[in-house]
Amino acid sequence: MNQEDMKRAVAQAAIPYVPSDSIIGVGTGSTANYFIDALAGLKHKIRGAVASSEASAKRLRGHGIEVLSLNDADDLQVYIDGADEITRHLHMIKGGGGALTREKIVAAASRKFICLCDASKLVDVLGKFPLPIEVIPMARSYVARQLVALGGQPKLRTGFTTDNGNVILDVHGLEIMNPPELEATLNHIAGVVSNGLFARRGADVLLLGTVDGVKTMTL
Numbered sequence: 338m339n340q341e342d343m344k345r346a347v348a349q350a351a352i353p354y355v356p357s358d359s360i361i362g363v364g365t366g367s368t369a370n371y372f373i374d375a376l377a378g379l380k381h382k383i384r385g386a387v388a389s390s391e392a393s394a395k396r397l398r399g400h401g402i403e404v405l406s407l408n409d410a411d412d413l414q415v416y417i418d419g420a421d422e423i424t425r426h427l428h429m430i431k432g433g434g435g436a437l438t439r440e441k442i443v444a445a446a447s448r449k450f451i452c453l454c455d456a457s458k459l460v461d462v463l464g465k466f467p468l469p470i471e472v473i474p475m476a477r478s479y480v481a482r483q484l485v486a487l488g489g490q491p492k493l494r495t496g497f498t499t500d501n502g503n504v505i506l507d508v509h510g511l512e513i514m515n516p517p518e519l520e521a522t523l524n525h526i527a528g529v530v531s532n533g534l535f536a537r538r539g540a541d542v543l544l545l546g547t548v549d550g551v552k553t554m555t556l
């Protein structure tokens with residue numbers, strides 16, 4: 338099984354977590370795209386989806402799945418998305434696709450977070466994958482200096498604007514020993530919209546694609 342096969346396998350394994358007659362939260366990225374494609378087979382069994390990005394909304398609509406605004410939905414029963422790194426504590430780095438803020442909002446509004454990853458993303462310590470931070474454009478340099486003071490090396494994601502009209506700083510060189518603490522610290526920097534640490538609201542279930550098949554991990 339190569340990495341793409343693993344992504345496809347975890348996407349398929351997420352289908353039993355989709356309740357009938359529900360509105361579900363749907364994430365962003367290549368693994369989430371496989372899930373959206375698998376969801377197309379169930380489209381008559383669900384009421385619709387809340388998407389964490391314009392790209393996912395477009396893909397969902399392309400399959401004839403109704404896309405709702407979060408404001409028009411109650412709490413969602415489940416949110417299904419990938420991640421860039423995840424630990425056994427089900428803390429994650431997300432935002433490689435730049436959708437971290439909407440992902441965090443939809444995850445917060447969901448009762449259960451099912452994370453879909455191939456085996457390469459399971460790590461002991463988060464931080465090898467550069468941590469994405471969404472920043473209000475006028476605060477870019479100020480926030481970058483604060484990130485340097487915290488020991489990181491921020492790099493502006495060039496040629497990229499988020500769905501919310503902001504920029505992304507990708508922070509290299511972090512070894513994140515206490516993800517919930519760093520998540521809160523970053524949120525307190527003026528100009529930071531959100532950061533890619535999903536630790537305070539981590540995943541509830543990890544479906545991990547391995548060469549031996551899909552493994553289910555919970556806390």
Ligand code: 5RP
Binds near residue numbers: 431
């Ligand atoms: C997008 C994300 C994605 O979940 C993350 O980047 C993983 O993407 P992929 O499934 O393509 O590896 O957080 O903002």
